[in-house]
Amino acid sequence: MPAFADFFQNQAEASAHVQFVYDLAAGHVVFINAAYEQVFQGIRELVNAELPDLLQRLHPDDQAYLAHYWARWVQGPPANEVEVRLLHEGQPHQWFCLTPSYWQDAQGRVLLGGTLRDISVMKRYQENADLFNSRKNATLEILSHDLSGAFIMVQQIAQFLREEVTSPLNSRVPEMLGVLETTSRDSVTMIRELINLEFLTSANTDLKVNRVDVGAVLRVPLDQLQTGQRLLGHVFSYTLPAEPVYANIDVNKFTQVLINLVSNAFKFTPDAGFVAVRIESGPGVVRIYIEDDGIGIPLAMQPYLFERFTKARRPGLRGEATTGLGLALCKTIVEWHYGHIFVTSQEGQGSTFTIEIPRAETVDTPARAGAVEMLG
Template identity: 80%
Template sequence: MPNFATFFLDQAIASSHIQFIYDPLVQRVVFVNAAYERVLNGTTAGVNAELPALLQRLHPDDLAYLTHYWKRWVAGRQPDEVEVRLLHPGQPHQWFCLTPSHELLADGRVLLGGSLRDISVMKRYQENADLFNSRKNATLEILSHDLSGAFIMVQQIAQFLREEVASPVSSRVPDMLSVLETTSRDSVTMIRELVNLEFLTSANTDLKVDRVDVGAVLRVPLDQLQTGQRLLGHAFTYTLPTEPIYANVDVNKFTQVLINLVGNAFKFTPDTGHVAVHIEPGPGVVRIHVVDDGVGIPLAMQPYLFERFTKARRPGLRGEATTGLGLALCKTIVEWHHGHISVVSSEGNGSTFTIEIPRAETKGSPAILGLVGLAG
């Protein structure tokens, strides 16, 4: 029976993923399996000569991030898995997931090992799923606002006619108006419950965090919201950072937080008002501001805004109902991202909700290019 070392070596050699061992002392790859030739089109015998060109193809936005990761790995502070992109001119990026290992030998030497998996197909599938969910959630919010407004108007007209217009004796008009009023009210409730259920369901699923360019992933729902609100005759604008800002985010959950905040802004902003979203970098954080010039929030309500079933809940300007859960869930999801949400508001002067979450980048030069002493 083979010993464990032989068994695991055989497994590494036969693996469909790239398996490697790197010796920092001599700055050389001392083992790589045949998957390297298949996945990266290199040669196992020439891996050290090919490594500089391979490192030069790393996505520039990943370099500072990898520098920090490399320092932790060499020092034995075992990092988690990391995802990186390899550039291919004129083709989509190739995504890899690195699972690291750190081995301290009896003679004091350190060997760094790892498994490198090509996850390009999975990443593109996830990006498409996130894109679909973002558009779906933004569309639901727009439709709920549009349809709720129409049903509320029908309900109000029915109430007015029932109260103000005299009907002949034995007329069925009062009963028909009551049915119309009840149906409209129930329809508004059903629409809002559908949107709230979608948010609650998403909030109760496991967090799936990816390192993403925040502006790029939020552009999709913001575009959708802008198009929808323009069709409804409302003013909605947004601004994005000029350079990529990376953060570790569950795209689906974080998108729903943004949509919820924008939806709330429209609830309490007259049709002639404005709602805007601004995404910008801060010191070590990404900041997202949702700004409106609506009716504002009374000072007495503000300490309770982020409580579950908050006593600060109130219907929207067009009669939109509220569960008192939305802002509490937003706060929970933001905190899951190690972030913070706050509000500045005064009655008659609108509100600004601000989210801050940590950036994924770390300061430092792209030292990862010099990890094997092959690039300056």
């Protein structure tokens, strides 16, 4: 047995990640490897004295979150990895992933072990990718709506001229107007198919779930949509929670759900109508409302809205085509996040789509409570 102990200790010492063992009964760290000094700029022999200050440097929104999981880990073998942020004055915060382990000997002595990996580079890459995708998806929706509107107008004018204007004998004007009408209609179809393909492709990729402040990450596409409201032809507004509200979501997929629902609201809301998004915190959940004052949804259609290739599909007010898949995909993605989506609507009075997803687990104490107490 000592040979095995030496082997694993040597492995821990050689690791670039911080590895530690904490004795619950004694209330202190009994082992920490040399990486502690490199990663945290501390002195390993003084780790127990330095630990309170280190915990105070946790991001305020992560202190109660970590304390919640620590309280669970001390009760039995832990299963969850936890990602937390460490603050550095005047520098970007540092991301760590804590992988816990649990061991109890024959005498009942409980040791909690763990590996702390610095995942800052990966997290910043993911944040930048999510930011890019959010802006891209919102911009595509704005451009597709604007271009579709222009092509639909050309199509309608061409159709009007072909029906109302008498052309000279043997004139090719009716033929040219027919070509213009067909080309405009095909262009609208192509634009919508491009957006639908983007949504379908994203929905078929694996989930990349992270604990994020929902209001902060969704502010990006909402800002884009608000900036583009002149092109969209509607009054668009949004409201976010006053305090951070965390949930475990795939930012890219969830952004596309939001944009898809906002796009549907635009489709069925007359020009100069309003579309609004509200994000609120509820007991254990985050709620997202997408509201409009459009034409509403007939009561007979509502039970079928979220079915694939639904018989409730209908063209938009400006002739926008629909595949009947968008709301079904939205429902699937929301359910992947252990959430629910539902609608309330009356004809002529608009619609409200509501998404509810679980909040990331926290304790009952305020989110800014000190995490030092979790080791007391």
